[in-house]
Amino acid sequence: MRTQVGIVGAGPAGLMLSHLLHQRGIDSVVIDLKTREDIEETIKAGVLEQGTTDLMNATGVGDRMRRDGFVHHGINLAFSGAIHRIDLYENSGGRAVTVYPQHEVLKDLIARRLADGGDIRFGISDTTVDGLTGDRPTISFVAEGQRQQLECDFVAGCDGSQTCTRFLMPEGTIRTDFFRQYPFAWFGILAEAPPSSDELIYAHSDRGFALISTRSPSVQRLYFQCDPATDPADWPDDRIWEEIAARVGTAGATIKTGKIFAKGVLQFRSYVCEPMQYGRLFLAGDAAHTVPPTGAKGLNLAIADVHVLDRALGAYYEARDTGLLEAYTQTVLKRVWRAQHFSWWMTSMLHRFAEATGFDLRRQIAELETITSSPSGSRLLAENYTGLPLT
């Protein structure tokens, strides 16, 4: 088999890249270890930046999102017993976020790729990649019991945080890893309940952080800070609702409870791999970087990466111009590090650290007061939360 761009991973980065390339007339084949059902049903993030929704709309995959997603013009920060709204729209020059689950974005992209005749191989195994430093790299994998060879011009490593493609870059000489582990995690639930708030609530409290988010008028997504070793089995529903109410209720929100049908613990880490290119391999999304979930940047960064990569590949195929490909790492890392900073900042402003003293808590409250009461503070948050424009 032969294609122009071999894409490892059918997540947001891989599928969006394949879709964007197709619109330029560039061929790709996408492979993934997971089945289509698994990809379409695994519940992950849910907040899309303005640039992500604009790109989906502009490239014809935004219909269901416009119908079923919720546009939010503000978020709430709860602290010191009160809720403070930040108007994202007013403070970002008319930008907003859309609450629309990641797996729905993936369903939309898969449906569109298949309708356009796209080639996606689900449920493959034993991937190996060779020849990255030459001009004909090959991806080899097993599909339906048979080993297949896929010869390409370029390989896109879009295989998420469990990546194998990142490790094709020699560590030490070529690849440098930047890593930070946080001493806490999020306990996340999905519940059949009405929304507790029209807009998201990010809550700082003496008991730690909590977040009220949503998925639909009848399904709610809520999180609270927990120890990374927490076992969901130790948390019956009543205990979860009491904990969330203790953290957010004190600020004046009334939490509407219901049947909890999913519980899980999300680990917190920041990671960046530099560079993001090695020979004919280009990494995008979580394969190259991970942010802690506070601020919901992960999926949006993946989309921003492939927006740059698509243009760079376009310039190559149009005019054999390699300039944008050579600049890929440098172009993309600017946004990646700004998102790392934003996610780290939101995390450190809102969470309770085990070693925190009275000084640290009061400093956090002062910071939250600056952000909510100063127009410059609110703008800083709103511009970053709704997302820097795609370059």
Ligand code: DHB
């Ligand atoms: C969600 C996740 C986030 O990390 C966040 O900051 C806001 C919302 C969510 O899953 O809904």
